[in-house]
Amino acid sequence: MSATHTPRSPRTASRPNRQAAGHRLALLESMLRVRRFEERCVELYSAARIRGFMHLYIGEEAVAVGVNEALTDDDAVVSTYREHGHALARGVPAEAIMAEMFGKVTGCSRGRGGSMHLFDAGRRFYGGNAIVGGGLPLAAGLALADRMTGRDRVTCCFFGDGAFAEGEFHETANLAALWGLPLLLVCENNLYAMGTALARHQAQTDLALRAAGYGMVSWAVDGMDVFAVEDAARKAAEGIRAGTGPHFLEMRTYRFRAHSMYDPDRYRDKGEIEHWKERDPVEGLARRLREAKELTDKGRTALEDRLAAEIDRAVEAADQAPEEPVGDLLKYVTSAEASRP
């Protein structure tokens, strides 16, 4: 089975030239940070420095980076187990994420979460949820609290096409629309629920169409185009802030790597993967910026060097960081334990 998306949005062909070059370069840097960070993670995983399940976002970077542009520091993000990109885009430091994957006390979850459970309460990043769909009700609750207290905030929940088959999606969509919650539902449709292709797990594969059935504003977006993603997310966030209730964005995207480091990727056609790589969101943007003379070869090299140095520092710091003492095993099971000296 060869899986493809047919983008419905006509605005992917040409972009309004209203964004400053600096903004476009910042988007490239943000996406490239995710890409290079994860490439380093692969090396570290192969070297057994990172263990457990690790799910790579490579290929989907435009979604996290583009959506984040529509969010403020006061907004909240709820994520999945494929959340390195969401965390980095949100501003969680690479050092804290790397240390978490090394299982160190300086990790953003003090070594208790690993790759799938990155948290940063200060940045309102409510974490990697490894139960497919499990973050959706929680996101509705964050939005409900804002609604009840009159706070002008948006809660953004990322989830995949696999989660669209979970009851949690449908329960949450109904509840959020019913109560008009300020919730941005971002479905990262990468065409596979682990190894099962979309058409093998959804009776109706037009997810935006189905979400619209809950009375939410919904549409599909070319998730390989960071401008299209940013534009859609801004429109949705504006609608939410204007009080028109939850919005649903189906981000049509693709992961270039296997589901996880354990996945032999037997269920996808190599040609399909290569076809999608032609639409690489990172290199696609770099190409456009070069063509627009906004990015020189020298500039690209400098950017790569800067990111490599940042990731080097993250790995070095993670390497040097102490582990949590085993005596603190039970710490944080309850608040009483957490406040124990």
Added chain:
Amino acid sequence: MTATRTRTAGPTAPGDRKTTYREAMREALREALRTDERVFLMGEDVGRYGGCFGVSLGLLEEFGPDRIRDAPLSESAFVGAGIGAALAGMRPIVEIMTVNFSLLALDQILNNAATLLHMSGGQLPVPIVIRMTTGAGRQLAAQHSHSLEGWYAHIPGLRVLAPATLTDARYMLAPALADPDPVLVFEHGTLYNASGELPADAGPVGIDRAAVRRAGADVSLITYGGSLPKALAAADDLASGGISAEVVDLRTLRPLDDATIGESVTRTHRAVVVDEGWRTGSLAAEIAARLTEQHFYDLDAPVERVCSAEVPVPYARGLEEAALPQVGGIVAAARRAVGEPAPTETGTPERPPVTGREG
């Protein structure tokens, strides 16, 4: 004696207030809603219907639909929404109609509420209270009658409460809401209509300790929730036969108050655990194991357990009664423990087999 002693019976004193378990619960909710604007009640039919068991009747009119929030039949979504709201600074009270239905929200309770604090390295406490009805005795058959609070008591990160008295129904909610971590409150369905006098001096209670509801010297009946009235009735029966039974009400099922349980057994040297859950892998099993670990040399007899029969709770009255712990079974177990099997009892006084076929 460190356990809380709470009056459950006795002469009416001036100032005592006639109430029911249901009304006491409602009064606790009303107080919470009045004193803390972060508190709201959310669940199926809590508003216009007045609560499936009538607990929240009238609260919608007093506090409005924002704070007495009728939810769609989406246990996972509204329990999860309660967790999210708690993370964002609210103090939600989520009502689930019965513990059987709570299984639809088990993922949220276990994988989010109980886990987030630890998994986030201490960043995300979840101050939520989740109330639900538990237990059998009303001929509601298997899907409305089970006692699964023992499952929840298995889960680190949760506090599990089982108010069994009017005083606890009235006063356990406030400390539950003050707890920074998730608290589950199990209300036995047969208790809602329990009526009596709320003592004039009844006031704030703790949620850390078990309570000795009746002092005794010969055997400890250790129980909680809907089985407390049965254990107290059994103690009356035993007293008429010259056996002095102490009744310990666990009140908090997690964390268990080992000290109060242990002190009681250290005095009586015999223990009967009464638990409406199924015997295998039950809370009763946990208590029996702890007693043998911590008080092996204090015990003069094997720990007895009176649990539900290992069967989905049936509808027919006779079958349902046979499936549940009953006063007669508690009395018989206590008599076995003290070595005085009832004279009317036929056959051998041995303990029942532990294969799970028996109740």
